[in-house]
Amino acid sequence: MLxxxxxxxxIHRATQYLDRARIVLTPExxxxxxxxxxxxxxxxxxxxxxxxxVNTQRCCAxxxxxxxxxxxxxxxxxxxxxxxxxxxTFRCRAGVVYLYVPGEPTPNPKAKPPAGDEAHYTVFHEIExxxxxxxxxxxxxxxxxxxxxxxxVVSEFSxxxxxxxxxxxDPRIQRTPVVVE
Amino acid sequence: MLxxxxxxxxIHRATQYLDRARIVLTPExxxxxxxxxxxxxxxxxxxxxxxxxVNTQRCCAxxxxxxxxxxxxxxxxxxxxxxxxxxxTFRCRAGVVYLYVPGEPTPNPKAKPPAGDEAHYTVFHEIExxxxxxxxxxxxxxxxxxxxxxxxVVSEFSxxxxxxxxxxxDPRIQRTPVVVE
Numbered sequence: 001m002l003x004x005x006x007x008x009x010x011i012h013r014a015t016q017y018l019d020r021a022r023i024v025l026t027p028e029x030x031x032x033x034x035x036x037x038x039x040x041x042x043x044x045x046x047x048x049x050x051x052x053x054v055n056t057q058r059c060c061a062x063x064x065x066x067x068x069x070x071x072x073x074x075x076x077x078x079x080x081x082x083x084x085x086x087x088x089t090f091r092c093r094a095g096v097v098y099l100y101v102p103g104e105p106t107p108n109p110k111a112k113p114p115a116g117d118e119a120h121y122t123v124f125h126e127i128e129x130x131x132x133x134x135x136x137x138x139x140x141x142x143x144x145x146x147x148x149x150x151x152x153v154v155s156e157f158s159x160x161x162x163x164x165x166x167x168x169x170d171p172r173i174q175r176t177p178v179v180v181e
Numbered sequence: 182m183l184x185x186x187x188x189x190x191x192i193h194r195a196t197q198y199l200d201r202a203r204i205v206l207t208p209e210x211x212x213x214x215x216x217x218x219x220x221x222x223x224x225x226x227x228x229x230x231x232x233x234x235v236n237t238q239r240c241c242a243x244x245x246x247x248x249x250x251x252x253x254x255x256x257x258x259x260x261x262x263x264x265x266x267x268x269x270t271f272r273c274r275a276g277v278v279y280l281y282v283p284g285e286p287t288p289n290p291k292a293k294p295p296a297g298d299e300a301h302y303t304v305f306h307e308i309e310x311x312x313x314x315x316x317x318x319x320x321x322x323x324x325x326x327x328x329x330x331x332x333x334v335v336s337e338f339s340x341x342x343x344x345x346x347x348x349x350x351d352p353r354i355q356r357t358p359v360v361v362e
Contacts, residue, residue, distance in 0.1 A: 022203040024274070024313035054270045054317060054338055059240040061270065061338035089235045089242065093205070132205035136235055157235055157242035157338060 002037055010035040014049035014065040021094040021153040023063060025051060038073055038173045045114045048072045052161070060161045064090075064154040066097065066147035071114055074100075074121050074144035074169040080162055085139025088158035092129035095152030099127040099135055099145040111146035120170035129154070142169065183218055191216040195230035195246040202275040202334040204244060206232060219254055219354045226295045229253045233342070241342045245271075245335040247278065247328035252295055255281075255302050255325035255350040261343055266320025269339035273310035276333030280308040280316055280326040292327035301351035310335070323350065 002010070011033045018025060025033075034050040037043040049065040066072070077086035090099060098111040103125030110128065113121035123142045127135050137143055145154075163175045183191070192214045199206060206214075215231040218224040230246035247253070258267035271280060279292040284306030291309065294302035304323050308316050318324055326335075344356045 022275075026313050029313070053272060053315060056268060056317070058268055058340045059338060061242065061272075061336075087237060087239055091234060091242075094203075132207050132210070134234060136237070155242075157240060159239045 001039075001041070002035060002043065006043065007035045010043060010047075010049060013067065017065045017067075017094065017151055017153055018051070018063065023093070023153065029053075036175070038168070038170075038175070040073075040170075040172065042114075044070065046071050046073050046117070055161050057160060060086075060156075060158045062156040062158075062161070063093075064152075064156055066095070066145075066152045066154070068147060068149050068151045069111075070151070071111070071146040072144060073114075073117070073173060074123065074142055075166045075173075076140050076142045077162075078140050078165065078167055080165045083160070086159050086161060087137065087139050088156055089134055089136040090129065090145070091134035091155045091157070092131050093153040093155055094131055095150045096148035097129045097145050097152040097154055098148065099129060099143060101125050101127060101135075101137065101141060101143050110148070113144075117170065120168075122169060182220075182222070183216060183224065187224065188216045191224060191228075191230060194248065198246045198248075198275065198332055198334050199232070199244065204274070204334065210234075217356070219349070219351075219356070221254075221351075221353065223295075225251065227252050227254055227298070236342050238341060241267075241337075241339045243337040243339075243342070244274075245333075245337055247276070247326075247333045247335070249328060249330050249332045250292075251332070252292070252327040253325060254298070254354060255294075255304065255323055256347045256354075257321050257323045258343075259321050259346065259348055261346045264341070267340050267342060268318065268320050269337055270315055270317040271310065271326070272315035272336045272338070273312050274334040274336055275312055276331045277329035278310045278326050278333040278335055279329065280310060280324060282306050282308060282316075282318065282322060282324050291329070294325070298351065301349075303350060
């Protein structure tokens, strides 16, 4: 688990990335910025910084910050209680992000799973997203992503987020549920 | 109807507002940028410039540009074919936007309906949105909005957009349907 100081440092750093992308947050949004280490205790390597703008019973929008080479680990959004599962679009705003989805493994991929965790990564078809580029994922599609050397800011437009229902390939990972309005 | 030149000029101008907000578009997005004069033929006064990032059967995200004092006229998103109607969140990215919704009319409002069109505006409770501020509208809520003196860039996060189903207070206005993926 992250210490308060680690969390505050990560928030401060994330706001610098958002500032550079000229994304303005309210003080409350900065305070509530989520720093996710996915329970693996190595935020620099596996983690994500998240601003949730809105998350209702129907749709959701977030800003995601990734530090240089930081990885959001492989997961999928399964059907839940009659809902077909989360459909999401990632749109790169700043930096570069490498998104991996099912399909032909890309030769010489730009990113690699965090060393030692390779067993928990199974999809290797690379989608490179530079600023202004986006990709839409159907529900229940396994995916993971990693920022390039300058980090990345990524907007996420989706149906309702129910993070507690996400299924991670790495069985050590448990996401805590989020509040849906 | 807008001439090709008027449309191209409006697109060029809208991209300048997006550039200043550091929002990057692909060349295809610039080419397909929608310039809506709502059939009233006075774009400077009543109009909206729109980039649709994604619009599926479940959710939608757009960037809206308003020129200085430009007004998106009063309308609502009714239930359609079993769908409860479009729910939408407006988040100001740059400039200032004045959003009007049902409720106690705000004394000394910052914006006024376009002169001569007052009869087609019925809600006057003012929500002022500066960069980083946002507001979520329930389906079927009448609303209109106008930019301040510097124009505005506004992100819209919503359920599916079916513009052809929107109901405008001004009976002269007919929106053309958009493609839902």
